[in-house]
Each structure stands twice: as structure tokens, then as C-alpha cells.
Amino acid sequence: METSTWTLLLHSPPKKFRQIQKRKHGLKGEEDYPVAVGNDNRLKLALGSGISAGGITILIICFIIRQRHKRKYASTFLSRNTSSDPSSQPGLETTGTYFGIPIFPYSELEEATYHFVPDREIGDGGFGTVYHGQLRDGREVAVKRLYENNYRRVEQFMNEVQILTRLRHRNLVSLYGCTSRHSRELLLVYEFIPNGxxxxxxxxNRADSGLLTWPIRLSIAIETASALCYLHASDVVHRDVKTKNILLDNSFCVKVADFGLSRLFPTDVTHVSTAPQGTPGYVDPEYHLCHQLTDKSDVYSFGVVLIELISSLPAVDFSRLKHEINLSNYAINKIQKCAFHELIDPHLGFNSDLAVNRMTTLVAELAFRCLQPDKEMRPSMDEVLEILKEIESNRHELENMDAAADSVGSSMREPPPPSPDCDEVGLLKSVQLMPSPDSTTAQWASRSTTPSASA
Structure with missing residues (x-):
């Protein structure tokens, strides 16, 4: 076929092409030109097939681009600091910093934890397992190993690194470093806190030791409140305050840990995930309605911690009556009835020590305020800390009164009557409670997205 004919075939409509061919070869009708008709059909089929194949190809390309974008985000979570991360260069495994903290080679952390053997496990949370290890320089560390190196885990990893590297407080756990973006796994390296x-x-497993006397428990409450006040002043909501996240060193000083759920506020996004956040038994009741966790949510969770400290009871216990499975409900019922003797651990000396009796009662009343279902009725963490410090400052005065009563006679050592504020504390007697869910399978109010939390 001549070049001009090919040009007409590619650029001319089939009908026009047939007319040109008829004039050239002296043909009259369609029956005299079967070859042209066949070419026309084949042309239509070729064009249709080309369009279909092209569409599929475009869809495949779009899918590949999207998947590469996700993998790129997950694999380059340290890209904001690649200039100071020499590990981004081929052939180098480590050295450099990320947000001012050292980047550790995976091989060193693997060696430090004896290849992550189960015997080295010291904790297990929602985002990873924590192992005890020792670095080559002799430092004891806790290495958090995230379960999966996927988009969600990278997000939690980045969140914890970015928050902890900007915070410095004696009652917050220190972050020593992390692995690089080329590491086989995402690992966070913390200071090791030895006392559980x-x-x-x-x-x-340490409950039978009897080491947590009342003065130590009160000190734990004050130091935890101090850490939370610092977080809130730094525009950070912890969002998972619980006794499992309050670590103790050998002197029983507090180190608040686990910032995987923490968030800076106010946030620059308009919606948050409605997947249940926090831990059952500690979650703000208002989360059922608005799916928002704020600084007042931390106050609620801390109220549960206070009740644990004075009662020695767990936040959730299915052996209790149904309406008392959550410790918050159990405590509220007892405080409303002024039945402090049924709530406070007798081993603390509630029935024999005037000072302990009065202080634990005051802490119970403070916890009651923290557990109000309406967040606007709860105190701020600053106010909570101020009250706890006042209780501690009066401890010595109360202890002196107790000693004076002891010198006079045993009759003077009878526990004082309930707090004069007891009737005032019963604010919830006419309020329908919305307790924190007692299990992760509890029915949540909604699955739709809602505005994100802000201070």
C-alpha cells in the first residue's frame, strides 16, 4: 500500500477512505469493495480494543502511583531531617539525629535485647512490645518494638518521637533515640525504669510487697499530676493516662510513659478517627458522644488513678457487680453514700490513723470531682495539683495531731466523722452516669467522623 493510502487510513474517516478508493479503482458499490469493508470492521475492533486497553492501563498506573505514595510515606518518615541522617546514604546504617535525638542501628538494638527474646519482654501495649536491653556504652534501656511497619504504626512512631523530643520534665520518661528510616523495624529507645x-x-505481680505506703502513694499522685500539668501547659494531651503508664524508679519517683496516643492541640486537622482511643475503664464518658479526647479527658483518667491509689483496686474488674465493673462507678457510689471505709484500702491505716483517714478522704473527694460526667464540671490539672500539694502540706500537721491524740489516750484516736463536705460532694446523685466502657468490645455511640479535639 502506498504511503498516501496509509495516511488516509490513519487520518481519514472510513467512509471518506472508501470513496477515495472507489474513485481510484473504478468501484461502484459496497458489494464491489469487500476488502474495504473488512478493513473498516478491523479498524473499529482495533480502535475499541485500544481504548479499553488504554483505560485499564491508566487505572493500573494510578493504582501503582497511589501504592508507591503510601510506601514512600511509610519508608521516609525521617525525611524531614534527612540532611542530618547520614543513614539515608546507601551503605550507612546509622549515625545522625532525628529531632535532636540519636539514630541507633538496628543491629545494636537487636544485640542489646539478645535478638528480642521473650525473656527480655517487660511490657506489652497497644502499639508494640517493650524489651529490656543494654547498649554497648553500658546504658540500660527499654526498647519499644512496633508490631507492624505499616502506615498506622509509622504514624504512631512519628507522633511519639516528635512529642517526646520537645518535652523535658523530671516525671516524664526520657527518649534516648530511635532507628532510622532504613531500619528493618521501627524501634524507640527509652531510659530503663527498673521498678515496674x-x-x-x-x-x-508486686502487690504483695507492701511497699506502696500512703505517703508514697500521695507522692505518686502529686508527681503524676505535675507531669500532666506540664503536658497541658505544653499543649499536649496524653490521652492514655493509667497506672500501667506510670513507671516507678527505685526511689518510687514517677516517670509517665507511652505517648503513642498523645496529640498536640489545637490540631490543624478537621476530623479524627472514631476508632476507640484510650483504655477501657479510664476513658472519658463524653467520648461516647463526641469522640473527642481533651485535657479534661486526662483529668477524668487521672481521677480513676486517684481511686486506684486509695483503694488498691483495678480500674476494671468483672468479678464486681455489673454496675460496679468500672472502678469509677464503684467509687462514685461509695462516695455519694459517704462510705469511704468501703472504698479506701484498710491496709493504709484508714481505721487506725487519723492523718491517713483525713487525707485519703480528701483525695477521694478530689477524685470525685475529676470523675464528673460533664467535663466542664471537672477541675483543671493545675487545680488538681494544687489541692494534692495542700493535702500533703497538711500531712505533717495531721500526723502531729495523731501523735498528740495517741499520747492522751486511745479514745482520742477514733477516726473523725465523714468530711463536712460529704453532702456537697454528692453532685451526681441526680445525674445519669455515662461510664467509661469496661471492655474493648463495648458498643460505641457512633462510627462517624467528628470534629477534632481542641483545648
Whole structure:
């Protein structure tokens, strides 16, 4: 076929092409030109097939681009600081910093934890397992190993790194470093806190030691409140305050940990995920309605911690009556009835020590305020800390009164009557409670997205 004919075939409509061919070859009708008709059909089929194949190809390309974008986000979570991350260069595994903290080679952390053997496990949370390890320089560390290196885990990883690197407080756990973006796994390296958690000492494997006397418990409450005040002043909501996240060193000083759920506020996004956040038994009741966790949500959770400290009971216990499975409900019922003797751990000396009796009652009343279902009725963490410090400052005066009563006679050592504020405290007697869910399978109010939380 001549070049001009090919040009007509590619650029001319089939009908016009047939007319040109008829004039050239002296043909009259369609029956005299079967070859042209066949070419026309084949042309239509070719064009249709080309369009379909092109559409599929475009869809495949779009899908590949989208997947590459996700993988790129997950694999370059340290890209904001690649200039100071020499590990981004081929052939180098480590050195450099990310947000001012060192980047550790995966091989060193693997060696430090004896290849993450189960015997080295010291904790297990919602986002990863924590292992005890020792670095080559001799430092003992806690290495958090995220479960999966996917988009969600990278987000939690980045969140914790970015928050902890900007915070410095004696009652917050210190972050020593993390792995690089080329690491086989995402690892966070913390200072090692050797004395377990408050939960361990209250109702866990260290509960029988009896080391948590009332003065130590009050000190734990004050130091935890101090850490939360600092977070809130730094525009950070912890969002998972619980006794398992309050670590203790050998001197029983507090180190608040686990910032995987923490958020800076106010945030620059308009919606948040409605997947249940926090821990059952500690979650703000208003979360059922608005799916927002704010600084007042931390206050509610801290109220549960206060009740644990004075009662030695767990936040959730299915052996209790149905309406008392949540410790918050159990405590509210007892405080409303002024039945403090049924709530406070007798081993603390509630029935024999005037000072302990009065202080634990005051802490119970403070916890009651923190557990109000309406967040506007709860105090701020600053106010909570101020009240706790006042209770502690009066401890010595109360202890002196107790000693004076002891010198006079046992009759003077009878516990004082209920707090004069007891009737005032019963604010919830006419309020329908909306307790924190007692299990992760509890029915949540809604699955739709809602405006994000702000201070």
C-alpha cells in the first residue's frame, strides 16, 4: 500500500477512505469493495480494543502511583531531617539525629535485647512490645518494638518521637533515640525504669510487697499530676493516662510513659478517627458522644488513678457487680453514700490513723470531682495539683495531731466523722452516669467522623 493510502487510513474517516478508493479503482458499490469493508470492521475492533486497553492501563498506573505514595510515606518518615541522617546514604546504617535525638542501628538494638527474646519482654501495649536491653556504652534501656511497619504504626512512631523530643520534665520518661528510616523495624529507645509500674505495685505481680505506703502513694499522685500539668501547659494531651503508664524508679519517683496516643492541640486537622482511643475503664464518658479526647479527658483518667491509689483496686474488674465493673462507678457510689471505709484500702491505716483517714478522704473527694460526667464540671490539672500539694502540706500537721491524740489516750484516736463536705460532694446523685466502657468490645455511640479535639 502506498504511503498516501496509509495516511488516509490513519487520518481519514472510513467512509471518506472508501470513496477515495472507489474513485481510484473504478468501484461502484459496497458489494464491489469487500476488502474495504473488512478493513473498516478491523479498524473499529482495533480502535475499541485500544481504548479499553488504554483505560485499564491508566487505572493500573494510578493504582501503582497511589501504592508507591503510601510506601514512600511509610519508608521516609525521617525525611524531614534527612540532611542530618547520614543513614539515608546507601551503605550507612546509622549515625545522625532525628529531632535532636540519636539514630541507633538496628543491629545494636537487636544485640542489646539478645535478638528480642521473650525473656527480655517487660511490657506489652497497644502499639508494640517493650524489651529490656543494654547498649554497648553500658546504658540500660527499654526498647519499644512496633508490631507492624505499616502506615498506622509509622504514624504512631512519628507522633511519639516528635512529642517526646520537645518535652523535658523530671516525671516524664526520657527518649534516648530511635532507628532510622532504613531500619528493618521501627524501634524507640527509652531510659530503663527498673521498678515496674504503679499497676504492678497496686494489683499486679508486686502487690504483695507492701511497699506502696500512703505517703508514697500521695507522692505518686502529686508527681503524676505535675507531669500532666506540664503536658497541658505544653499543649499536649496524653490521652492514655493509667497506672500501667506510670513507671516507678527505685526511689518510687514517677516517670509517665507511652505517648503513642498523645496529640498536640489545637490540631490543624478537621476530623479524627472514631476508632476507640484510650483504655477501657479510664476513658472519658463524653467520648461516647463526641469522640473527642481533651485535657479534661486526662483529668477524668487521672481521677480513676486517684481511686486506684486509695483503694488498691483495678480500674476494671468483672468479678464486681455489673454496675460496679468500672472502678469509677464503684467509687462514685461509695462516695455519694459517704462510705469511704468501703472504698479506701484498710491496709493504709484508714481505721487506725487519723492523718491517713483525713487525707485519703480528701483525695477521694478530689477524685470525685475529676470523675464528673460533664467535663466542664471537672477541675483543671493545675487545680488538681494544687489541692494534692495542700493535702500533703497538711500531712505533717495531721500526723502531729495523731501523735498528740495517741499520747492522751486511745479514745482520742477514733477516726473523725465523714468530711463536712460529704453532702456537697454528692453532685451526681441526680445525674445519669455515662461510664467509661469496661471492655474493648463495648458498643460505641457512633462510627462517624467528628470534629477534632481542641483545648
Amino acid at each position: 509500674t504503679v499497676a504492678d505495685h497496686l494489683h499486679g
